[in-house]
Amino acid sequence: xxxxxxxxxxxxxxxxxxxxxxxxxxxxxxxxxxxxxxxxxxxxxxxxxxxxxxxxxxxxxxxxxxxxxxxxxxxxxxxxxxxxxxxxxxxxxxxxxxxxxxxxxxxxxxxxxxxxxxxxxxxxxxxxxxxxxxxxxxxxxxxxxxxxxxxxxxxxxxxxxxx
Amino acid sequence: xxxxxxxxxxxxxxxxxxxxxxxxxxxxxxxxxxxxxxxxxxxxxxxxxxxxxxxxxxxxxxxxxxxxxxxxxxxxxxxxxxxxxxxxxxxxxxxxxxxxxxxxxxxxxxxxxxxxxxxxxxxxxxxxxxxxxxxxxxxxxxxxxxxxxxxxxxxxxxxxxxx
Numbered sequence: 001x002x003x004x005x006x007x008x009x010x011x012x013x014x015x016x017x018x019x020x021x022x023x024x025x026x027x028x029x030x031x032x033x034x035x036x037x038x039x040x041x042x043x044x045x046x047x048x049x050x051x052x053x054x055x056x057x058x059x060x061x062x063x064x065x066x067x068x069x070x071x072x073x074x075x076x077x078x079x080x081x082x083x084x085x086x087x088x089x090x091x092x093x094x095x096x097x098x099x100x101x102x103x104x105x106x107x108x109x110x111x112x113x114x115x116x117x118x119x120x121x122x123x124x125x126x127x128x129x130x131x132x133x134x135x136x137x138x139x140x141x142x143x144x145x146x147x148x149x150x151x152x153x154x155x156x157x158x159x160x161x162x163x
Numbered sequence: 164x165x166x167x168x169x170x171x172x173x174x175x176x177x178x179x180x181x182x183x184x185x186x187x188x189x190x191x192x193x194x195x196x197x198x199x200x201x202x203x204x205x206x207x208x209x210x211x212x213x214x215x216x217x218x219x220x221x222x223x224x225x226x227x228x229x230x231x232x233x234x235x236x237x238x239x240x241x242x243x244x245x246x247x248x249x250x251x252x253x254x255x256x257x258x259x260x261x262x263x264x265x266x267x268x269x270x271x272x273x274x275x276x277x278x279x280x281x282x283x284x285x286x287x288x289x290x291x292x293x294x295x296x297x298x299x300x301x302x303x304x305x306x307x308x309x310x311x312x313x314x315x316x317x318x319x320x321x322x323x324x325x326x
Contacts, residue, residue: 007169007177009185012261014170014177022172023212024187026261047259049186054259090302092310094258095266096210096217098175098189101258103310139253147255147266147310154317161324 011061026101030072031059033089033107033152034082040134040156042149043079044125055127055134056149059103068104077114080126084108089155094147103148107155131156174224189264193235194222196252196270196315197245203297203319205312206242207288218290218297219312222266231267240277243289247271252318257310266311270318294319 007014013025034041034057042055060075062068069086076082086106094101131153137143138150170177176188197204197220205218223238225231232249239245249269257264294316300306301313 009177009179012177012185012187014172014175014187016172017211021211022175024175024177024262026258029258029260047256048180048184049261050256050259050263050265054256056259059260088302090298090313091304092301092308092313093210093213093217094310095189095192095262095264096213096219096307096309097192097222098212098264099187099258099262100213101261102213103258135253138255139251141254144259145255146259147257147314150253150255151310151314151317154314154321158317158321158324161321 022098024099026099027061028068028102028104029059029061030068030075030104030106031057031146031148031152032072032076032086033057033105033156034076034080034084034111035156035159036128038130038132038160039128040131040153041080042127042129044127045123047144050144052144054144054146055129056146057152059146059148069106072104072106072108076108079124081113081115082108082111083114084111090151092148092151105148105152131160185261187262189262190224191231191265191267192222192224193231193238193267193269194220194309194311194315195235195239195249196220196268196319197239197243197247197274198319198322199291201293201295201323202291203294203316204243205290205292207290208286210307213307215307217307217309218292219309220315222309222311232269235267235269235271239271242287244276244278245271245274246277247274253314255311255314268311268315294323
């Protein structure tokens with residue numbers, strides 16, 4: 001497939017495919033749902049791309065040579081200082097109309113604390129919040145979040161309804 | 164906020180914010196959940212960005228001057244030839260680590276057929292599918308889809324469980 005690279009950055013490559021389709025090429029990523037009763041574990045961080053802070057479940061890019069599960073375990077440790085048993089929930093493309101970014105979603109259970117050495121670049125605040133309150137605040141626009149986070153919250157509500 | 168534009172395309176603008184953050188700027192978008200019993204309405208289309216076909220709920224960009232709800236009604240007509248009552252479900256950023264794309268998710272009910280004048284660029288096949296089969300095929304990797312679609316499917320399962 002004809003691909004013309006227009007810009008190659010650190011996390012993004014902009015390309016034109018078939019002389020027509022503008023795409024932002026991006027590494028695959030992982031996200032991890034962690035629940036304690038009705039609360040879900042999230043991180044609050046500044047997101048320059050949208051000019052505001054978000055509350056998102058722990059997530060990050062898959063490094064070269066990593067499997068999605070290894071990346072999920074690493075992000076869980078780096079971002080929130082936890083390790084646990086990982087269950088694969090599902091996979092999705094963030095927005096396949098313009099980017100190839102793929103997300104692998106996991107749920108972590110049987111959790112224990114572990115030493116967290118944070119990424120230099122990341123300035124994260126760990127915030128547990130009630131799943132229904134989160135849903136209300138996101139729907140109203142009071143709180144900004146990612147697609148994978150909302151999917152995780154919807155699944156979390158399903159797990160709670162069945163419990 | 165310091166913003167340096169590196170490339171301005173038709174659907175994507177690539178910029179560097181604060182001399183550091185690479186971001187893909189993109190219009191806001193809408194997506195619409197349509198259900199008939201246990202089946203969900205989707206469109207199968209080729210997605211050059213990921214090199215494969217996807218099954219996704221009807222979705223598209225918000226045009227200049229449109230509200231999200233008007234865009235949702237228009238996409239529902241253009242893509243699948245339907246009109247109905249729109250209920251706002253929630254909103255999310257596709258992947259706020261590198262793009263500002265925001266998605267507004269609706270559910271359409273009280274549906275009726277209407278004349279659909281398809282976008283020239285779009286080659287869509289309309290496919291109704293069972294929500295549980297969809298979930299299985301997406302999780303296994305047999306079927307590719309978007310984050311908003313998976314969220315809609317998760318919500319659809321919740322509606323069915325409560326019905």
